[in-house]
Amino acid sequence: MAGMIGWRMQDQEWRKGPWTPEEDDLLIEYVRMHGEGRWSSVAGCSGLKRCGKSCRLRWVNYLRPGLKKGQLTPQEEGIIIELHALWGNKWSTIARYLPGRTDNEIKNYWRTNFKTKKTPSQIKEKQKLKASFRRDQYQQEVNETMNSFVLPYYTEDNNRNKNDDAYAVKCSSTTSEQQQYNQCLMAQDVASGWDVVSEDGFWSEFLWDMGNYNPNQPVMEP
DNA sequence: AAGCACGTCAACCGCATACCC
DNA sequence: CGGGTATGCGGTTGACGTGCT
Incomplete structure (x- = not known):
């Protein structure tokens, strides 16, 4: 992806802070189409203004199927x-x-x-x-x-x-x-x-x- | 009712490691 | 083999909720 150095961007500011439902949908759709991994290309393919690192974290900690919610037993x-x-x-x-x-x-x-x-x-x-x-x-x-x-x-x-x-x-x-x-x-x-x-x-x-x-x-x- | 203190949790940051050319 | 890039990990922060005074 153009402008990328690792997780960083040279010519674009990444969005930060809490994820919106719309962003979640975009990320879910991206993973559905391309599978997990290649996080650095998420922004380019999905239109998300989030860095790959942030996308990976959101997916792994919140969106990934099979995650248990609620208190630990x-x-x-x-x-x-x-x-x-x-x-x-x-x-x-x-x-x-x-x-x-x-x-x-x-x-x-x-x-x-x-x-x-x-x-x-x-x-x-x-x-x-x-x-x-x-x-x-x-x-x-x-x-x-x-x-x-x-x-x-x-x-x-x-x-x-x-x-x-x-x-x-x-x-x-x-x-x-x-x-x-x-x-x-x-x-x-x-x-x-x-x-x-x-x-x-x-x-x-x-x-x-x-x-x-x-x-x-x-x-x-x- | 308002202000404060504390707890929880999502998200960020920096570093380490893996991978690829 | 070395450098650049991608990914993963652990520590930390900050927003928000809740309970207490």
Whole structure:
């Protein structure tokens, strides 16, 4: 596209700010015709005055089919806690284990629940309320959740990039028995992770800080 | 009722990495 | 191999909504 240098434009100002329904329609139509990708050519083909970067973000975080709207479920929260403990702020990696959820959404969730500075009593109060409200429901749904999307993700997709974390998990579990075993382990870990987090607000700060892990330090991989 | 504080979330920005020529 | 471009990722910002005083 003329005037483009990467995401930038030389001779045209990109529109910024909230997307209008009309812009959404244009973007949806573009993806329907051309598929995902080639974001830098969206403006030229669709008439949108948005840079490719903005278009990609809008599509991935809001318009893409299959996205779940609304609050994260207790089991999704548990999975986030567990995976964040493993990988830190690798939001896109964590998002792969939560179909229909975006890295942005998970990042916002984590920031909202574990980063905001509150007094210890406020944190404790909030966590107590949350935990008591959801614990029973959560414990009940953990196994069901693992069966419904985590395990299939591990086992189904044979075409994933071999550098992908999920692919590594898959390769490490060669038999269905071992996969079942891993599933149980993960469910237990998630449950224990939730216990820890809901126990005391202190862990909220601790877990967030874990996100800023030292990359030179060995990290346990799945 | 008005003003303020806080929480949420969509979107932007800069950097890193992948890809292509 | 190196440079330019495309894409992806994580951190941050700011608008808006809501609850509290």
